[in-house]
Amino acid sequence: MPGVVIVGAQWGDEGKGKATDVLGSRVDYVVKFNGGNNAGHTVVIGDQKFALHLLPSGILTPGVTPVIGNGVVVDISVLFTEIDALIERGVDPSKLLISNAAHIIAPYARTLDNVTERFLGKRKIGTTGRGIGPAYADKINRLGLRMGDLFDEQLLRDKIEGSLEQKNHLLVKVYNRRAITVDEVADELLQYRDRLEPMVTDTSLVLNQALDRGETVLFEGGQATMLDVDHGTYPFVTSSSATAGGASTGSGVGPTRIDSVIGIVKAYTTRVGEGPMPTELFDEMGDFLAEVGHEYGTTTGRRRRCGWYDAVIARYAARINGLTDLVLTKLDVLTGLEQIPVCVAYDVDGVRYEELPQDQAAFAAATPVYEYLPGWTEDISGARSFEDLPQTAQDYVMALEKISNCRISAIGVGPGRDEIIVNHDLLHVRGA
Numbered sequence: 001m002p003g004v005v006i007v008g009a010q011w012g013d014e015g016k017g018k019a020t021d022v023l024g025s026r027v028d029y030v031v032k033f034n035g036g037n038n039a040g041h042t043v044v045i046g047d048q049k050f051a052l053h054l055l056p057s058g059i060l061t062p063g064v065t066p067v068i069g070n071g072v073v074v075d076i077s078v079l080f081t082e083i084d085a086l087i088e089r090g091v092d093p094s095k096l097l098i099s100n101a102a103h104i105i106a107p108y109a110r111t112l113d114n115v116t117e118r119f120l121g122k123r124k125i126g127t128t129g130r131g132i133g134p135a136y137a138d139k140i141n142r143l144g145l146r147m148g149d150l151f152d153e154q155l156l157r158d159k160i161e162g163s164l165e166q167k168n169h170l171l172v173k174v175y176n177r178r179a180i181t182v183d184e185v186a187d188e189l190l191q192y193r194d195r196l197e198p199m200v201t202d203t204s205l206v207l208n209q210a211l212d213r214g215e216t217v218l219f220e221g222g223q224a225t226m227l228d229v230d231h232g233t234y235p236f237v238t239s240s241s242a243t244a245g246g247a248s249t250g251s252g253v254g255p256t257r258i259d260s261v262i263g264i265v266k267a268y269t270t271r272v273g274e275g276p277m278p279t280e281l282f283d284e285m286g287d288f289l290a291e292v293g294h295e296y297g298t299t300t301g302r303r304r305r306c307g308w309y310d311a312v313i314a315r316y317a318a319r320i321n322g323l324t325d326l327v328l329t330k331l332d333v334l335t336g337l338e339q340i341p342v343c344v345a346y347d348v349d350g351v352r353y354e355e356l357p358q359d360q361a362a363f364a365a366a367t368p369v370y371e372y373l374p375g376w377t378e379d380i381s382g383a384r385s386f387e388d389l390p391q392t393a394q395d396y397v398m399a400l401e402k403i404s405n406c407r408i409s410a411i412g413v414g415p416g417r418d419e420i421i422v423n424h425d426l427l428h429v430r431g432a
Contacts, residue, residue, distance in 0.1 A: 001214035002259030003217045004426070005247045005307045009222025009317035011233075011394070011409055013297070013304060015329035015412055016220065023426060028215040029065045029207060030058025033250030034240040035222030036073040036105060038132045048089070055069060055082050056220055066093075067203050070101035071240060071250020072222075073135040074147065075110075098196070099252075100148035100202040106160070107188055108167050108180050109134035115175045136239035138163060138241055147200050150193045153186070153217040160185045167355075174373060188227055199346035204252025208339045211257050219247035219258070225317040226271075233363065236275025245323040262426055263323040263406065265314055267331045267396075270304040276364040279307030279343045294415075310343045314358040328397060329412035332419075337375035340396060343368035344403055350358035381414040386423055389413075 004023070007016045037053040050060060054074065058099035059066040062391065068074065083093045091231045092284035109131030136142040143163045145368040149156045163302075171177040207217055226232045231243055241249060244261045248254055263277040268289055271277045281289070289295065296303055334340055357363045376390040383389050389397070389411075401408045409424035 001211050003219065003256055003257045003260045005219040005221065005244045005321075007221040007244055007247075007261065007263055007317075007321055008227075008339045009326065010224055010269055010310070010313055011226045011277070012224040013059075013270055013272065013295075014224065014264040014266050015327070019264050019327045019329070019410070020263065020302075022380070023218055026216065027058070027064060028217040029067055029210055029217045030056045030061075030260070031067040031069050031203075031207065031219045031247075031251050032072055032162045033069040033073045033219050033221060034242055034246045035238060036130065036132045036135070037075050038130050038223075038238065045251050050086075050091075050118070052087075053082060054079050055093070055096070055146070056335075057087075058220070059086065059353070060091060062092075062179070065095045065097060066351070067097070067207065067251075068098040068102055069203055069251040069361045070072070070099040071246060072099075072138070073103045073105050073132055073240075074098065075105040075130065076189065076196070080173060080192065080195065083339075089414075096199050096407060097201055097203050097206060098147055098199045100146065100200050100378045101252075103135055103139045104145040104147060104149075104259060105131040105135045105190065106145055106163070107185055108164065109138065109179065110170075111180070112167065115171075115177060122164065123264050133239045143191070147196070150189060150196060151200075153190065153246040156189070157182055157186050201396055207251060207253050211253070217253070219251060219253075221246065222364040225320055228320075231320050233275045235302050236273060236362070244323075260324040260426070261321050262315075262325045262327060263321055264327045264329060265308060265309075265317075266293075266329050267334055267400075269292070269307045270315070271307075272297055272302055275404060276287045276366070277305055277307060278301070278312075278346060278363075278366045279368045280305050280308050280309045287366070289333065293418065296380060304388065308343055308368070309400060310368070311345055311403040312343060312356055314406070315354075315401075318404060325409040325424065326401070326406045327410040327412070328408050330402065331393065331411055332380050332413045334375060334376055335380060339369040339372045340375050341372055342399065342403070344371050345369040371399075381419055383421055386411070386421055390423070 006016055006019055008016055056066040058064040086093050113131045113133045128211040145159055172179050176369045221242050223238045225243050226240040227238045228236050269279050286306045347363045347369055348366050373396050374392045376392045378390045380389055409420040409426055413419050
């Protein structure tokens with residue numbers, strides 16, 4: 001049985017949670033391998049809507065073991081707020097496992113995130129202010145706190161002290177904030193130690209042993225390709241590896257154990273935060289996509305920037321991730337449009353770009369080159385096979401498949417768990 005990676009192929013919010021949930025009943029483990037509570041998944045089950053920020057979507061599927069991998073940064077207070085909310089709604093989270101090497105978002109990381117973003121002024125990144133960037137910076141600077149440190153109090157205090165020696169100078173002398181004490185940080189974190197102990201383990205070993213037994217492991221990426229710290233629209237990116245390669249580094253499972261990589265794309269494009277977005281709409285069509293598509297962030301509540309489908313981005317995501325499949329979500333949002341523009345290339349000062357410009361200024365100056373496809377008026381939410389779709393909707397999907405350089409294996413036609421068309425087996429083994 002395969003190791004399967006799911007990643008966002010745009011700027012996030014593509015519907016990864018639903019795709020993971022649809023596959024969840026056929027997998028044994030679902031692993032969150034990057035990011036923190038700076039992004040969210042919304043999963044609709046029957047008449048219930050679940051908004052998950054830090055927990056893997058697989059936590060909603062009985063029989064699946066959800067795993068928070070070593071590539072994630074964990075705000076422990078947020079973790080237990082989510083867990084307790086699920087328990088109140090009858091969800092059993094007791095199978096959750098957390099890597100002992102996952103880094104902790106300390107209270108001072110949240111403080112630094114907020115004051116630093118305000119200090120940047122017009123150069124702000126658009127961070128959520130949840131301490132994600134500073135926690136990853138501490139990780140790279142070798143000043144981070146890891147989950148396993150909670151079980152050695154003296155080691156934890158020593159690490160906090162070492163980190164605060166630097167940060168208190170910054171907080172007091174640059175940002176005019178008060179100094180933070182070792183005790184207040186340690187006391188906040190240690191209150192969770194007993195409850196965390198059954199969850200924290202060597203998840204790399206657990207996952208590799210599961211694959212050895214022939215079980216299926218699904219790796220669920222947070223954020224998306226265009227927010228990846230290496231391959232995204234830098235510097236308007238997240239602080240972690242949100243592409244398929246991050247599944248290995250963020251879980252401790254080698255790349256030879258991954259059999260397929262599924263990219264999730266909306267039938268149009270959205271983005272949250274700062275940075276260029278060539279197909280962004282500033283007119284009534286942007287309002288239409290936002291309202292009909294309910295384009296408001298699961299985590300922040302911010303309205304998403306909306307635009308037409310960008311095939312240049314999709315082709316780039318297919319290449320960077322080595323995608324084997326695309327899942328196209330929110331096709332139903334486009335119902336009622338007479339024609340639908342699709343961006344097939346960019347124009348930069350009279351030069352046509354079929355591929356993503358690597359020059360930051362060129363990408364910021366890119367204007368979309370559109371092709372126009374006929375729309376449809378029929379309600380497609382009840383479609384359960386490709387043939388159930390109106391012919392023009394079928395043509396739209398086939399056109400996107402061709403210009404995105406990757407087959408479309410499933411199509412979302414509504415927000416519900418069952419409102420999806422599956423064209424191909426998403427758990428296929430590459431080459432089989």
